[in-house]
Amino acid sequence: MKEQLGRLDGDEALRQQVLPFCRLRPGEVWQDSLAGHRIGCLDARNPAHIALLMDGQLAHVAIQDPPYNVLLDKRRSHALGKTALDAFLADCRQWIATSLAALAPDAHFYAWLGADQTDGFQPLPDFMLLMRGFEEVRARSFVTMRNQRGYGTQHNWMAVRQELLYYVKGNPPFDVAAEYTDIPKILRGYYKEIGGEKLDNAARSKSGNIRAGNVWVDIQQVFYRMHENVPGCYAQKPLKAIERIVRASTATNGLVADFFAHSGTTLIACEQLGRRCFTSDFDPVFAEIAIRRLERLRATGEPGWQAESPFPEIA
């Protein structure tokens, strides 16, 4: 099994082939008439673009997955690459501001990020310090997700982490039920006497499974054999991770914002969980892929293309 479409960011000729099939131009928004999602071809740093996307509404959670300022597979492209740290942080300052302005008074803010171990762990610590300047939010948790496939070096610890910073604005509700994994508890202990009976922690707790906590080890990294895989994308997040965030942070019909749509994972999670998603990407190709992924889910029940091409128009 081989993916029928190569990485769209690194191959300009391929991008030029698919561009004519993309229905949004920069500055445009597609309105979904079925579930009320909105998908834009917009720049996350531009307040006017984000105001257009939000259409006067405020989100209950923002889940942002920006470029990390690291080279992925040592490749540089128009969308992905490494700039001077100051320039990267100046961009971050702009999209953080547009994100916070799009949030309700009680809301959650999540940002995925990386730490380049070959370059002083940038930009993670710099981003954390930058966030301190936004006084309307406070830090809540620092989650690490384990990527199941890492770089198998023999000379260093295998790099398997993805960082997720969690902040809140006001006092939003948090649904702890979303935190339970499929992993059964294997540790016993913490005996307590209740009604004359000695009960261990497993007998007393709400679930026989462990909570994800802030180290997520139960999520498979997306690869071409998985049904949710989207060929052409290079930085797709697993649906399971985004679903966990959406369920913990919003009620049914809640509004979710994601200004770095890429393969449209947040949109698909929202569609499946009965939430509305306002999402955008500044690249028309990824805005189109997000729309197509939603249409495909509705038409076939499939959350992605596995190895098939999302652009069957081109050979």
Ligand SMILES: C[S@@+](CC[C@H](N)C(=O)[O-])C[C@H]1O[C@@H](n2cnc3c(N)ncnc32)[C@H](O)[C@@H]1O
């Ligand atoms: C890391 S990917 C997001 C992955 C996404 N969470 C998923 O699961 O598919 C980052 C995306 O942000 C887009 N992007 C980068 N800078 C942007 C900006 N200033 N405004 C909007 N989109 C941007 C890129 O085109 C890319 O598709």
